[in-house]
Amino acid sequence: MENLLFCLQATIPVFLVMVFGYLLKRMHFLDASFVKTLNSFNYKITLPALLFKDISGSDFAASFDGKYVLFCFLVTLFCITATFMVTAKLSHRKDLTGEFVQASYRSSAAVLGIAFLQNIYGTSSMAPLMIIGTVPLYNIAAVIILSFTGPDATGLNRESLKKTVKDILTNPIILSIGAGILASLLKSALSLPPLPILAKTLNNIAVLATPLALIGLGAGFEGKKALAETKATLLCSTVKLILWPVLFLPVAVLCGFRGEQLVAILVMLGSPTTVSCYIMAKNLKHEGILTSSVVVATTFFSSLTLTFFLYLLKILGLI
Numbered sequence: 001m002e003n004l005l006f007c008l009q010a011t012i013p014v015f016l017v018m019v020f021g022y023l024l025k026r027m028h029f030l031d032a033s034f035v036k037t038l039n040s041f042n043y044k045i046t047l048p049a050l051l052f053k054d055i056s057g058s059d060f061a062a063s064f065d066g067k068y069v070l071f072c073f074l075v076t077l078f079c080i081t082a083t084f085m086v087t088a089k090l091s092h093r094k095d096l097t098g099e100f101v102q103a104s105y106r107s108s109a110a111v112l113g114i115a116f117l118q119n120i121y122g123t124s125s126m127a128p129l130m131i132i133g134t135v136p137l138y139n140i141a142a143v144i145i146l147s148f149t150g151p152d153a154t155g156l157n158r159e160s161l162k163k164t165v166k167d168i169l170t171n172p173i174i175l176s177i178g179a180g181i182l183a184s185l186l187k188s189a190l191s192l193p194p195l196p197i198l199a200k201t202l203n204n205i206a207v208l209a210t211p212l213a214l215i216g217l218g219a220g221f222e223g224k225k226a227l228a229e230t231k232a233t234l235l236c237s238t239v240k241l242i243l244w245p246v247l248f249l250p251v252a253v254l255c256g257f258r259g260e261q262l263v264a265i266l267v268m269l270g271s272p273t274t275v276s277c278y279i280m281a282k283n284l285k286h287e288g289i290l291t292s293s294v295v296v297a298t299t300f301f302s303s304l305t306l307t308f309f310l311y312l313l314k315i316l317g318l319i
Helices: 004-027 032-056 066-090 095-103 109-121 127-149 160-169 170-192 194-206 209-219 221-227 230-254 259-270 276-283 289-315
Strands: none
Touching: 004 109, 004 209, 004 289, 032 066, 032 109, 032 127, 032 170, 032 194, 032 209, 066 095, 066 127, 066 209, 066 259, 095 127, 095 230, 095 276, 095 289, 109 127, 109 209, 127 160, 127 170, 127 259, 127 276, 230 259, 230 289, 259 289, 276 289
């Protein structure tokens, strides 16, 4: 019972904040324009501020784990490759192949990853390492797969490739991680004195990240869209929330990962499909119906699956 309460306390508050955001939208305290602005503000300001604070405040050189970053990268690469090969071979709906593949691997690593780690450990120091190993690959793979699939697919071209490289290099999450690493290394090398005024200001911005991001995610929830493409939605959601954690959490344990590292890997494998999947699919001329349905379904069901996997890891003494 103690282990179950620990897991419920780790997951339920996160999802209740999302429910709060959904209710605010339904009660018309928030409108679509505000939610769009809020999500942009979180993505470009508060989440980067939180990541920068956590990394710059730690000894990054001492805490960097190349094995961990490589594990996250290789597992993500396997999930993308395996799903694409199986889906391309078996699917009778070639126009949905790209959307299915992207929605099955692309997690809400930044928003929910940080939220869970903050809620359980009070810090998100492992999230940046997981993000380094996954987010660039998320974007590159999405552009390649979506460019070669779909009703109006023209194949990967120079312009889409340039856009991908630009998006990665200007991604605020990636930039904040890079800036945090640089600040941490400089602080260690030069023995820089603390700057309490700047640190307090940064902290005041960073603490907004998790609640605002969850409110924005909940406010953007559209339940009716989950009824579209029901069969494909349920299959993709099962792959995203259950198959990958079942396959790779034991591998992570065998590799020696524990505690915060293991929770970050669970988020990488089994957290809901990120809303940016829908934006990417629409920008590359896909309908986006399947993607939006999977985002809704995985957001709803992950409250159950993530709690279960956390409970399992807790009773086994791994976190």
